[in-house]
Amino acid sequence: MTWNEISETQEKVVKIIKNSINKQRLSHAYLFDGSKGTGKRRVALQLAKTFFCQNVQGSNACEKCADCKRIQSGNHPDVHIIQPEGQTIKIEQIRDLKKEFSFRGVESVKKFYIIEDAEKMTVSAANGLLKFLEEPDGQSIAILTTTEVHRILNTILSRVQILSFVPLTPEKLIENLENSGIAKPLAKLLGQLTNDLEEAYQLYHEDWIAQARNIVIQLGEEVCTRPHQVLLTLQETWLPHFKERAQLNLGLDILLLWYRDVLRTLIATDDQLIFVDQIDKLEKHALKSSQQKVSQHMANILEAKRRLSANVNPQLLMEQLMLRLQEG
Ligand SMILES: [Zn+2]
CATH class of the missing domain: 1.20.272 (Zinc Finger, Delta Prime; domain 3)
Structure with a gap:
């Protein structure tokens, strides 16, 4: 998968992200908003590759280095995906994530985390995450994804860059x-x-x-x-x-x-x-x-x-x- 391929379905999103990569001005937190099947996770993982890749060419990851390969196979130690456990994302899950972040320097100082269905965070989980979002260290990127942006707390919305994914036409x-x-x-x-x-x-x-x-x-x-x-x-x-x-x-x-x-x-x-x-x-x-x-x-x-x-x-x-x- 390359940005060009993803661009066939999500042209606007890819344009914004590539632009930020080229200017080295990636946001520390994004909210991907869009219905099921619009490729939110695919874009998140592609961004993770570009973020960690050892041989980035322009805005494209090489797809060949150890980092790219580990992200592709879902076992990169500094890329974390959080999903609802049952109906909600709980405060314990956010605490575990924070603990993970305190072990720095094993692979690199960079961290990347994806919180899927972020509207399902409990209020305490969302507040726990807020602290994270309030203290960007320039070495981590958070991606929140949602199908129901209206259910995300305003305090979170004000701290993320929102990218809207368009549904695929038949x-x-x-x-x-x-x-x-x-x-x-x-x-x-x-x-x-x-x-x-x-x-x-x-x-x-x-x-x-x-x-x-x-x-x-x-x-x-x-x-x-x-x-x-x-x-x-x-x-x-x-x-x-x-x-x-x-x-x-x-x-x-x-x-x-x-x-x-x-x-x-x-x-x-x-x-x-x-x-x-x-x-x-x-x-x-x-x-x-x-x-x-x-x-x-x-x-x-x-x-x-x-x-x-x-x-x-x-x-x-x-x-x-x-x-x-x-x-x-
Ligand atoms: Zn690479």
Whole structure:
């Protein structure tokens, strides 16, 4: 990862940080504010590398020295990441951090710490941290990250430089996925399911999303051409793949996208299709259906999603949904 790569998604943040590095005017404390999946930790670690790297070139870390490598693998002795324990970040965690800081000089005098989900600090933890932030020694950098900046105490806000991370647009996310070698149909689907690049890669991992997509296509096809097979496919293929409730919810989302594509085929807005490589099957499905029917089926899927969140048995829920989707 380099600043240029990160800049593709967080241009403004990277520009500010690079500028500060070049002028040797890094702040001693930053607050990274932005929704989940915007790359806050990635930027923090990149900054840590630049801070410790033995061969910095301009504003870029070398990625090869011992410091860069240890930060990359998550075991640099002077880079600390604090995360909530349970629901909160407690005063003990801040005290431990301070203790850590009193052992100086083992590796270097520099220290770098990241406090993730900083809005979850208890009041006493936040006050403990304040003392830290009030006494910058020029040798340490603190990064606080948050998704809820309004919950951070004003006393803290006034002592940090705030950098706002922008959410990834679906187009940017798809572009990123395609650039890393993921095929267009899958990248388009992932772009509909999440705006978190990391989550997208997780779903892609071990072909999970590719298989999920194939199962939805198969089921969509069977519902309108071979309805007698649907319950078997449900039993043998669908339920084993979408085991967890969250997975089943994603399965229903993908099924909903399939029906939305059928609708788009019917009303000839097929330039916006997600299943771009399945036009034949979508047209077949569209021929056997109507706008009214497809709209009804989409409502059925949304209803199934609601019932899923109300803890209905997944198998029962899916069997009932399949019967509704087969109705004319
Ligand atoms: Zn380096």
